[in-house]
Amino acid sequence: MTTGVEAAEADARGRLVIHERVVRKIAEQAAATVAGRTEQTTMWERLGRRRLPHASARVLGRHVRVEAEVSAPGGRALPGLAADVRDAVAREVGELTGLTVDRVDVRVAAVAPYRPPPEAEPLPAAGRPAAPGIARKAGLLVALLLVALGAAGVYDALVQGDVVDGRKLVEPALEWLDGLEPQDWMVPAGIAVAVVGLLLVLAALWPRPRRSLPVAARTGVFATRGAVEELTVDSAAGHGGVLDASARARRRGVRVRVRTDGEPGTPAEVRQGVTERLARLVRTPKVRVGARRKERR
Incomplete structure (x- = not known):
């Protein structure tokens, strides 16, 4: 006590x-x-x-x-x-x-909304599929010509064996080529064919489409500019102070335009966030942010 x-x-x-x-x-x-x-x-x-x-x-x-x-x-x-x-x-x-x-x-x-870390986040697909390159189109055309030639050969074999009635297709063409003599139009035609072939070889050996950016990966992976723009807009629009966003991507840089609520630090934070989201590209593009404040009525 x-x-x-x-x-x-x-x-x-x-x-x-x-x-x-x-x-x-x-x-x-x-x-x-x-x-x-x-x-x-x-x-x-x-x-x-x-x-x-x-x-x-x-x-x-x-x-x-x-x-x-x-x-x-x-x-x-x-x-x-x-x-x-x-x-x-x-x-x-x-x-x-x-x-x-x-x-x-x-x-x-x-x-807060969940955002995976940049190193684990897949890049989004482009809004529309990328158009096939010139080498792919040429390859498809050559494949169709070979299929047509094979079908004509099969048809001629059936005609030769009296399985079907008709005129042969391949033999007349070969006879025409065999009897063909040099002509003036063959020189420019040969040059044009050689140039087209050279362009197709270069297109096939080119590592990526011109409008794509390489992604850091063990295999050849490329992101279209549209996909980079969508990823940029998604990153910028996720910021609390951004009301609207748009982006324009180039090979060496990304231009971001945002409409903000007037917070001074928003453009810098948007630039940092977009740069982190684009870190998976082999060469991180330079990010420029243009901001304008919301008009007050």
């Missing part, structure tokens, strides 16, 4: 009073180490809501109860996130204040 003398000595040494505001700050910092700040957090604040993570505390003697409000990163399981936040807040508040934490309630106020 404490005597009056012992109580007087305790008062003489002084007392430690921890304000609820201090506990709240410690709890918010602890919650931020687990939940962090996401795109949804910034959007939440721009809508006039309070900053997340947010905490409130109630101190009763040497005991405290804490309520924490956080935003969840995309793709994170909410029960696991809440448990981690609860443990972190209870541990930090208990260690730094010496108070006994009776209860920690966690409320998830916002959830």
